[in-house]
Amino acid sequence: MEKPEVKYLKDYRPPAYWIDNTELNFDLQETNTLVKSVLNIRRNNDLSDKTIPLVLDGKNLELLFVKIDKKHLDSDKYQINSENLTIYDVPESFSLEVTTKIQPQNNTSLEGLYKAGGIFCTQCEAEGFRKITYFPDRPDVMSKYSCTITADREKYPILLSNGNLINSGMTDQNRHWAQWEDPFKKPSYLFALVAGDLVYIEDFYKTKSGRSVTLRIYVEHMNIDKCGHAMQSLKKAMKWDEDVFGLEYDLDIYMIVAVNDFNMGAMENKGLNIFNSKYVLAKPETATDIDFWNIERVIAHEYFHNWTGNRVTLKNWFQLSLKEGLTVFRDQEFSSDMTSRPVKRISDVRSLRSFQFPEDAGPMAHPVRPESYIEMDNFYTMTVYEKGAEIIRMIHRILGKQGFRKGMNLYFKRHDGQAVTTEDFVKAMEDANQADLRQFRLWYSQAGTPEISVKRAYNHKNKTYSMTFTQKCPPSPGMSEKKAMHIPVAVGLLDKAGNDMPLQLAGQDKPEGTTILLNLYKTTQTFEFVNVYEPPVPSILRGFSAPVKLRAEYTSREQAFLLANDSDEFHRWDSGQRFFAGTMINMVQGKIKNHDPDVLGAIIEPFRKTLLSTELDKAFISHVLTLPSESELGILISETAPIDPELIHQVRRFITHAIAKALKNDFERIYQDNQEKGLYNIDAESIARRSLKNLALSYLGMLETPEIIKIACNQFNKAENMTDEIAALGVLSHIQCSEREKAIDDFYQKWKSDTLVLDKWFAIQAGSQIPGIIDKIKELLNHPDFSIKNPNKVRALVSSFCGMNPWQFHHISGNGYKFMTDRILELNAINPQIAARMAGIFNHWKKYEPSRQKLMKAELEKIINTPDISRHVYEIVSKALV
Ligand code: B3K
Ligand code: ZN
Secondary structure, eight states: OOOOOOEEGGGOOOOSEEEEEEEEEEEOOSSOEEEEEEEEEEEOTTSSOSOOOEEEEOOSOEEEEEEETTEEOOGGGEEEOSSEEEEOSOOSEEEEEEEEEEOGGGOTTOOEEEEETTEEEEEOTTTTGGGTSOBOOSTTOOEEEEEEEEEETTTOOEEEESSEEEEEEESSSSEEEEEEEEEEEEOGGGOOEEEESOEEEEEEEEOTTSOEEEEEEEEOGGGGGGOHHHHHHHHHHHHHHHHHHOOOOOSSEEEEEEESOOSSSEEOOTTEEEEEGGGTOOOTTTOOHHHHHHHHHHHHHHHHTTTBTTTBEESSGGGHHHHHHHHHHHHHHHHHHHSOHHHHHHHHHHHIIIIIHHHHTSTTOOOSSOSEESOGGGGOOHIIIIIHHHHHHHHHHHHHHHHHHHHHHHHHHHHTTOEEOHHHHHHHHHHHHTOOOTGGGHHHHOOSOOEEEEEEEEETTTTEEEEEEEEEOOOBTTBOOOOOOOEEEEEEEEOTTSOBOOOOBTTOSSOOOSOEEEEEOSSEEEEEEOOOOSOOEEEESGGGOSSOEEEOOOOHHHHHHHHHHOSSHHHHHHHHHHHHHHHHHHHHTTSSOTTOHHHHHHHHHHHHHHHTOSSSOHHHHHHHTSOOOHHHHHHHHTTTSOBOHHHHHHHHHHHHHHHHHHTHHHHHHHHHHTSOOSSOOOSHHHHHHHHHHHHHHHHHHTTOOHHHHHHHHHHHHHOSSHHHHHHHHHHHHTSOSHHHHHHHHHHHHHHTTOHHHHHHHHHHHHTOOSTTHHHHHHHHHTSTTOOTTOHHHHIIIIIHHHHHOHHHHTOTTSHHHHHHHHHHHHHHHHOHHHHHHHHGGGTTGGGBOHHHHHHHHHHHHHHHTSTTOOHHHHHHHHHHHO
C-alpha cells in the first residue's frame, strides 16, 4: 500500500473559508439516502492570499450536483478525488449547494451516517462528517446548523437532530419530515441525526436561573423500563455543574439516544447525545453496581462537554485533551462527590497505571498534545484522556480549588464560542492566579512517564529529616532527551505510632498541616524538614498528586506499616499493593520460594487484619484485598526483566489459593455477614457491602470444593440483582464441574433476549481460567447471538479474552495470537476503528520473553503485509514494528 499521509501540528493553518450557515436536508431511504447541503460561505479575510481554492472534505460520497448561488456548476470548474471536492475561483461570499448520495445501511464503520438495528444514526467525531456531505470537516470551522429529515413514518416515527424542533409535517401518506435548528454555532463533529422507531421517558430540570429544560431519553421499546437511572444521573450532573462551576445548560431540550451499535461509550453532540446503550440502560436485574456507576459517570461526562468541548471547542485535533482531559477531570470530581473520593481515586489510578503507563512506555507513546497523527481516531487514548485529566488535577492542586475556579471562569469569559488550544487554557489559569506555569507546560509536550527516586535521611542530633528527589523521564519515540518537569509531590510523615507528624520545612516558622505539597522543578532537589521528633516513615505522593512512577525503596516492613496506618487512604492502598506485588514478583523471579511459610505468613497477616477491620470502608477493603492482576504484575516486572505470563499466572494463583485456604473461615464469615438485608439498593454503602461479599466468594471459589460450588450455585439461583448473579457465575466459570455448564446454560436461557446481558455472558466465558478456553471462544464466534459487526460483542468476547485471560492469550503455542490476528483482519474490512484498537494488543510484544516476542512479531508482520490494510490499523502496527 501507499504510505498514508502524516498530519503535523506544526502545519496547522487557519481555514481559508468560514461557513456561517449550514442547511442540511436528508431524504432517508432504504437503498440511497440523499443529502442536500446549502452552505453560506465567506472567505477568511485574515489570510492575505485571496486565491486559495475552496477545498471541502468528503469520503465515500457520490456527488450528484453542485450549485453556486443557485446556478449549476460545470464539472470543469471543480475537481473531486477520494478525499476532497475542490472548487476554484469562488466569490468572496456565496452560497454553495451540494447534493450527494450515500448508503447508510452498508456503512459498517459506524462512522458518518449509518443504519444499524433499524435505526439511522450518526457519529461524526473526529472526521466522520465528511462521510455525510462535502464540508470543511475541521473543528475550527463553526457554523449554525439547521437540519430537515424526511423518512418513512412507520419505520422511523422519531426524527431528531441538534437544537430545537422548528417544524414538522407529512410529505405524503407514508413519509413525514421534521426540521431542527441549533442556535449555537458548532463544529461539524458535533452534528447529529437520529431516525428510528424509538420511545422516550421525559423529565424536567429547572436551571439555577429558573429556566425549565426538557430532558428526554430515547430507547427501543423493550428498554423503556431501564432509563430511570440515566435520567437521575443527568439531573445530578446538571445540578453539580451549577454548584461546582456555576455552569448552566443553554438549550431548552436535552436529548439522549441509546443505540446498540456504537464504536465507543457515547458522543456529546450538541443537545442530542448518542450513547452506546451499555451506558444508558440499567435496572437491578440486568445491570451490575459497576454498570450503574459507569452510567452515572458517562452521562455526566457527555453533559459536561456542553461547556468543555462544545461551547469552547478545539482549534485542531491535536488539542483533543483540551476537551477530553478537562472533561474527564470534571467527571472524576463529580463521581468523587457522588460516591467515595479515595475509592474513586484508587480505581482511577489503578487504570492509569494498567493502561496509560504502558502506552506511555510503548510504541504509541505520544504527548498529551500529540504532534502528529495518521488517523485521528487512534488518538482517543488513555494518554489524551486520563493523563490529560491528571494534568488538570495537578493544576487544580497547585492553584487550589478557588484558584482553579477563577481560572475556569476566566477561560469561559475569554473563549466562549471559540475554537482554542491547550495553551489558551493554561494561560487563563495563569492569568487568573498570577501564577507561572511555564515549566509546567512540558506536561503537554513531553511523552513518557517521569520516574522519581527519593533518598531520605534523618539527623538524630538536629532532629531534621531530608528528602532528596531525583526525576528522570525515559526516552519516547522521536524524543530522546527530556527536560526536568514541574512535579507536585504531596508528602506526609508518620511517627512510630502511625500518627501524622506536623510538617515544618526549614525556613518556615511553624508547622503547616500534616500533608505538604513539594514542587519539584529540577532534576535533583532536596527538602529539609525541621523539628522532626523521631525517625519518620514518609508517605510520598499522597493522593497520587502527579502521574509518575515512584521509586521510593520502601522496605516491606514499611509498606506493611503504611498499609496499617497511613491517614491518606490512597497511599495506604498503594502501600498494600506494592507490598503484595513485591512478594509475588520476588516469587516469579525465584528470589523467594513459593512455599516458604514465613513469606506466606507475611502476606496473610496484613491481609487478615484489613479483611476483618471494622473501621475501614468496605469498598476500600475490597480494593486493598484485590491483589495486583496478572497484567499489572507483568507491567511491573517488565521494568527490569522480560514477561513470562505463564509463570506469573502460576504464582498469582498459588498466592490467592494460599490466602483462600488460610482465611477460609474469615471469608465465610464475611460472606455471611454481608448478605443483602432488606431491599436492594444502589447507594455507596450497599455497593461496598456487595463488593466485599463477592470478593470473599471469589477467594473461596479458588478452593473449588463441592461446598463452595454449592454456595456459588445458591447465590446464582437466588440472586435478584445482576451484581450477585454475575459474581456467582464468574466464580463458577473458573471451576470445571457440571454446575458450571448448567449455570452458563441457565443464564443464557434467562437472558437471551437482552443483548447487553448477553455481552456479560460472552465476557464471562472469555475470561474463564479453565485451560484451553480458546476453543470455546472460537465456537462462540459462531453463536447466533454473536456478531462481529457489533463492537460491544467484539469487546465482550474477543477483547475480554486478551484482557481477562492473559496467560491463555499468551499461550506458548501462539494460538491466542493467531486468533487475534484473524479477528483484526476480519474487522479491518468491516470497522477499521475497532480493528485498530484490537491491533494495539500486540504493542508491547518487545516486553515478553524471546519465544513469545518472535510469535507476536510474526503476527504484526502478517497484518502489515495484508493487502488493503486500513490507515487505522497501519498506523498502530507500523509503529509497533519500529
Ligand atoms: N468525544 C467522544 C469520543 C469520540 C471518539 C471518536 N473516535 C466521546 C467522549 O469522549 O465524550
Ligand atoms: Zn469526552
